[in-house]
Amino acid sequence: MTDVIRTFRLTKHYDTRRVVDCLNLQVQRGQVYGFLGRNGAGKSTTIKMLMGMVQPDSGEVELLGEKVSAMCPKTRERIAYIAEGHPLYNWMTIGEAVRFTRAFYSNWNHTLVEQILDHFELSRKQKLRRLSNGQRAQVSLALAVAPEPELLILDDPTLGLDTVVRRDFLESLIQIIHRKGRTILFSSHILGDVERVADRIGIMVDGVLRVDCPTDHFRESVKKLVLDFPGPAPEAVDCPGLVNSWNLGSQLELILVGYDEAQRTAVEALQPRSIEIIDLNLEEAFIEYTRGRKRSLPLFAMEESRHDQSIGDQGIA
Amino acid sequence: MIKALAIKELRESAGLMALASLGMVWALAGLMGVNPLRYLSGGYVAPDQSIAFVNDSFATWASVLVGGLAVALGLKQSAWERGRDTYYFLLWRPVSRRVVFGTKIIVGVFLVVALLAVAIGIYGWWASIPGKKPAPFEWSMTFSAWKLALALPLIYLGAFLSGLRPGRWFGTRLIPLAGVFVWVFFASAVPYIWLFIPMLVLGYFGVLVAISYFVETSDF
Numbered sequence: 001m002t003d004v005i006r007t008f009r010l011t012k013h014y015d016t017r018r019v020v021d022c023l024n025l026q027v028q029r030g031q032v033y034g035f036l037g038r039n040g041a042g043k044s045t046t047i048k049m050l051m052g053m054v055q056p057d058s059g060e061v062e063l064l065g066e067k068v069s070a071m072c073p074k075t076r077e078r079i080a081y082i083a084e085g086h087p088l089y090n091w092m093t094i095g096e097a098v099r100f101t102r103a104f105y106s107n108w109n110h111t112l113v114e115q116i117l118d119h120f121e122l123s124r125k126q127k128l129r130r131l132s133n134g135q136r137a138q139v140s141l142a143l144a145v146a147p148e149p150e151l152l153i154l155d156d157p158t159l160g161l162d163t164v165v166r167r168d169f170l171e172s173l174i175q176i177i178h179r180k181g182r183t184i185l186f187s188s189h190i191l192g193d194v195e196r197v198a199d200r201i202g203i204m205v206d207g208v209l210r211v212d213c214p215t216d217h218f219r220e221s222v223k224k225l226v227l228d229f230p231g232p233a234p235e236a237v238d239c240p241g242l243v244n245s246w247n248l249g250s251q252l253e254l255i256l257v258g259y260d261e262a263q264r265t266a267v268e269a270l271q272p273r274s275i276e277i278i279d280l281n282l283e284e285a286f287i288e289y290t291r292g293r294k295r296s297l298p299l300f301a302m303e304e305s306r307h308d309q310s311i312g313d314q315g316i317a
Numbered sequence: 318m319i320k321a322l323a324i325k326e327l328r329e330s331a332g333l334m335a336l337a338s339l340g341m342v343w344a345l346a347g348l349m350g351v352n353p354l355r356y357l358s359g360g361y362v363a364p365d366q367s368i369a370f371v372n373d374s375f376a377t378w379a380s381v382l383v384g385g386l387a388v389a390l391g392l393k394q395s396a397w398e399r400g401r402d403t404y405y406f407l408l409w410r411p412v413s414r415r416v417v418f419g420t421k422i423i424v425g426v427f428l429v430v431a432l433l434a435v436a437i438g439i440y441g442w443w444a445s446i447p448g449k450k451p452a453p454f455e456w457s458m459t460f461s462a463w464k465l466a467l468a469l470p471l472i473y474l475g476a477f478l479s480g481l482r483p484g485r486w487f488g489t490r491l492i493p494l495a496g497v498f499v500w501v502f503f504a505s506a507v508p509y510i511w512l513f514i515p516m517l518v519l520g521y522f523g524v525l526v527a528i529s530y531f532v533e534t535s536d537f
Contacts, residue, residue, distance in 0.1 A: 051409055054536040073411035083405035090401075091328065103321035104410040 002065070004029050004151050004183040005050065010059035012045055019045050021207040023059070027200075029150075030181040034188060034198030034215065038290050041204040043187040044084060047155045050185075051081050064151060077105055080144035084155040086136040088128045094139055095124035098146075105147040116142040116172065134165030141169065145176050152176070154186035158193055166190070170197060191283035195219075205290055215282065222285035223259040227252040227272035239266040243289055255288045318412055319420055326424040329397075330390055334428055337386035341436050344378035349443055368452040369444035370437075370459050379465055383433045387469050388494065390428060391476025394421045399480070404537040418532045422477065426470045433466045464510075467517055468501045474524040481531045497524060 005027035012020040020042040027033045037043045048054035050061055052068040061068040066075045088097055094117065102108045117124070120138040128136065137157060144152060157173075158166045170193055176182065188194050194201060194215070201218055203211035211218055222243070227233065233252035237245050241263055243255040252272070256263055259277070267275060280288060348369075367373035398404045408414060437459050445454045475497025484490030497520065504516040 048405075048536075051405075053405060053408065055534060073413065076409070076411040079409075081405070081409045083402060085402060087402035087404075087406045089325070089329075089403060089406070100321050100325060101410070103318045104412055 006062040008060045019207050032198050033185045034194035034201040037204035042207040079151045080149035082140045082154045086140040090129035101143045113142045113146045133160045152184045156187050195282045219282045221258050224278040225254040226276040228274045322420040340382040387429045387473035388476045390425050391473045392480045395477045395480030414532050429473050437462045471520050
């Protein structure tokens with residue numbers, strides 16, 4: 001298998017903040033790679049560096065075996081990019097946008113564009129400024145796939161779309177994937193979408209790629225353990241593969257990666273009354289893996305005493 | 318593809334061009350003695366004693382209107398796309414950035430020079446009709462106007478560079494434009510054409526090198 005996307009120690013700072021830190025990313029031909037991370041984790045900056053829109057402070061990017069900084073137009077024809085928000089020229093009609101984009105490509109599948117536009121019931125005479133977010137996404141997709149690209153890079157393509165449009169968009173994307181084993185890298189906040197489409201995921205946390213593995217493997221690796229104690233739960237836990245822990249009074253919640261014999265022994269050494277092992281779906285696994293020490297605040301409908309107790313649990317001063 | 322890029326730039330510049338053209342028509346009408354507001358001033362029109370291009374207000378109007386177009390167009394062509402994120406759509410097309418920005422600049426310079434050239438042509442043709450002005454007309458009298466036509470594209474490029482160049486706030490981003498204004502002012506004040514031309518060439522060279530640098534190295 002050849003690497004279609006390859007970065008080597010890619011690093012970017014904004015002022016003194018390191019937004020992408022020594023990123024080594026490899027995506028192989030035919031893979032659908034879900035690129036995940038919380039807001040500000042460095043996903044968009046990474047994608048912009050992949051596309052040459054942002055210059056890295058250090059490191060290199062190769063797409064289809066060619067350095068992005070010196071990529072020839074012929075290679076660029078084989079790569080499609082849909083930026084976040086589906087930027088298009090609002091003054092154009094859909095027909096004008098198709099004609100404008102077509103002018104740049106030697107290989108343009110006009111039948112495919114027509115099929116996609118017809119499928120989504122988009123008139124060629126509609127002005128882009130009058131389209132909904134979903135329709136703009138559909139036009140972007142049609143324009144992106146028309147040159148029959150080998151590699152598609154999509155920055156949060158379903159952002160702002162309603163559930164039905166998102167499902168339609170993903171169905172189209174899946175159909176596109178099935179054509180000639182294309183490679184797709186896409187970032188998203190919607191884990192359900194990623195779970196449906198991606199066969200491998202990467203998770204960025206504070207600019208660092210913390211996870212790079214098959215989607216199923218990640219989901220199966222992250223476990224939540226709820227330890228129940230007869231008295232107060234211990235504050236500190238020393239356990240290999242521990243991502244996070246929360247003391248909830250007499251309970252201790254642990255998020256562990258790759259739960260195995262060594263971890264079981266370490267957990268049992270705490271002598272809890274019971275141990276509950278909870279399997280997580282991708283969304284839960286992602287949330288637990290990335291949210292850090294802060295927990296959500298499910299407090300608003302609770303009585304004051306419980307409120308105080310919960311705040312105490314979170315360790316918020 | 319260059320044709321598609323050029324048509325896009327022309328379409329996006331059409332509004333500003335129309336506004337500047339209307340202003341220029343108004344100014345030329347005034348210079349030709351057709352005062353659209355004369356009814357407001359009781360219908361009185363002062364006798365015209367000016368000599369076309371020599372001591373009339375053509376250069377002032379042209380500087381304000383075509384200079385204004387140059388600044389607005391330069392900023393719009395470079396900063397507007399950044400503001401709307403359309404650079405992400407445009408710059409990933411299989412064409413080099415030099416071609417994309419080169420086409421933008423050629424269209425922009427063409428529009429600025431074309432507006433001024435048409436205005437010089439129309440006003441010169443009118444002034445050459447005997448009896449229209451109280452002085453004989455020679456085309457050599459348009460020399461100062463053509464000097465302006467050589468200098469205004471530099472203002473346009475300064476504005477383009479300001480829109481392209483990253484800056485912490487708008488004031489510092491306008492430094493190239495302000496610098497070019499000063500340079501053009503001094504170049505225009507030089508009475509010798511043999512010095513005026515090299516000064517302009519130097520200005521063009523510097524600004525184009527800077528644009529080329531930011532086109533290749535800027536974050537979009």
